[in-house]
Amino acid sequence: MAETKTAESNLDDLLANEEDLENALCVLAGSDPENCSYSRGYVKRQAVFACNTCTPNAAQPAGICLACANKCHDGHDIFELYTKRNFRCDCGNGKFGDFRCQLIPAKDEENVKNLYNHNFSGCYCSCDRPYPDMEDQVNDEMIQCVVCEDWFHTRHLRCTVAEPEELQEMLCEACMNKAPFLWTYAAHFAVSPEEDEEVDVVEVEEKRHVSGSSKISLEEPSTSLEYKDQEGAATRSLPCKRSHDDMTDRPGETKTASCKLKDLQAQNVARPRRGAVFWPSGWRSRLCTCTSCKRAYVAAQVHFLMDESDSVLAYENRGLVEPFGQHPLMAVTSSMNRVQQLEFIYGYNELTTALTTFFHQCAAENKVITAEAVHQFFEELQAKKRRRTNMGYQ
Template sequence: MSEEQTVSLVDVLEEDEELEEEASAVLAGSDSDHCSYPQGYVKRQALYACNTCTPKGGEAAGVCLACSYKCHEGHELFELYTKRNFRCDCGNRKFTDLQCKLHPEKEEVNSVNKYSHNFFGVYCTCGRPYPDPDDQVEDEMIQCVVCEDWLHGRHLGCVVPDCVELHEMICESCMNKNSFLWTYAAHLAVPGAAVQVKEEMGADESNTNLPNQKEKDDDVMEPSCKRSREEAEPSCRLKDLQAIGQKRVQSGAVFWPSAWRSKLCSCNTCQDNLSVAGLSFLSDESDTVLAYENKGKTNERTQQGHDPLMSALDNLNRVQQLEIIHGYNDMKTELKDFLQRFAAEGKVVTPDDIRQFFEQQQSRKRRRVDAERFYCT
């Protein structure tokens, strides 16, 4: 086996742990036992589309995590990761031959739900499936904060920053539909190779930032009536940024750092404009996927604290509890020693090796039982 093909046991365990953590982050934030429909339009949840029940050419529909398990077992499902403000469609008018097993009483349609080509298993501006059997390029998919479509990094029209999982992204199409975002981007966005900043001021003012501009404005004498109005009405941060005149080339997707939402203007006019544009969620930091994932991880840790095996131990007497705990610790120690030998010798652990280990465990257990019988007679 070549060096490139060799995978150590540590690599396997680390990858498995990473996958489990990712699954917990996404799924633990959603209920796997009860249909989410009674909750209405859920702020954010894991969603799936069923290609078996709603194939391309029909109406797009999405189902919650619990329904994907209970109502669509064995079906071809598209994993949509998470979507915001969505109500489970399972069993409504869009599913002509299926009734929801968990919550059969549903309205015909959920009019507030938003759908995209993702619900038919295609993504990005290229409209390809994921994973794509015909795409030989290794490229990660990144979700747009606004339209929630998934796009290939190479199709974003910009350089993807390092530690991309810590940033939010808004695709070029959504930026152009909401052009005021370009003003924020010039001041708040993550710098990248595709960013070109221009100044509409003179060279001596090129380093002017928002606080300095405010100080400059404070030095100008203004009528007292105007100052009174400004004190009564909070200034618009968006207008202040526009007044600075700093521009950004308006092309490509934009990446935003953590906490950038808290820096958006919160004046009444801007809040109304966000609402009209359907972007009120941008002022809510708990709307982020990262906040949802952290909630999922917290839920998973809480559930792990109620281990059913530990609950079963509570029903045993003290002697039985000690026997089981000692037996478990002995097996864990022996398994660790067993695997360390393979790691030290650089050998790959095979299923036969694991089978042999547990056969030896059973053999030792039988010898201990026989010995106890011998000494008891």
């Protein structure tokens, strides 16, 4: 019975490792590993990296695409930033001094529309710590906010963390407060928080999206020319569709569109305005897209929430269906059957874990990594594999 439980446990770990590896490869598959993305402009979403060797100054953050990380910065100290939206490759621009991109040498001095945060300096979360953090004794996973795209330890989200299968995306508390009207939606169809202490609740009778000096009225449009330009851009980015009612209206009749947000506010449902919010699959499609709400999204700089294809999941799915290039590990496993794939992934994860431990141990003991030490490491790894095989494990 004990042996059966161990085998089941190993299989569960194996499947989890396979899923983690597949997710990591999906991120890379959606980006071009051979050609610098600079010529494509501000790419809707792509894998982005930061080079601590070339741009170590936090005051001058810079990001590079997958191809430049492979070709131009091979062997450098690289931070993997997962994906970023609307980002243009910085490799070789004015932030890199005399260093020039090998793939597209001629670039603007700066990509003024790029957004940066402390991730580009290798720090994450509200605790501003590196990842991996060798001083952190807590085994805690990190989750990315869909708006600011920073990564947070689950223990620093100030909320109950939903199980992965229950959620689609997460918004941190700071981003929720930058777009306060989202608390109304959260009260109706986001994952419910635990009621563990007294906190402020959503004002269910509010007639404006935001309170204070930066109010965005649901009824009163802005007269600012810049604001009108932003609104027009947001409206043009949406598909032009006409409903049956629109097409059958008589000339001269005025049709009043209903605001979903106002309808939800009228239902008097409250939720604590505290902590991160976890959203289920398809939540973006339930946001109101009336004219007033579009203005609010633009003003709060969350207009991309109206676009379901903006999500990381949509990006990963595109990478699976139409990848830019095949990752070497994908090429290796594609010809294997299910059992062989699992065995390969198990071995791959075992090797990477062992190597990470080996390097960290050498660094902690200030040991120089010699050829003899590496040879001994692989000898011990091979011996461990033989012992596992002799015991009946494959």
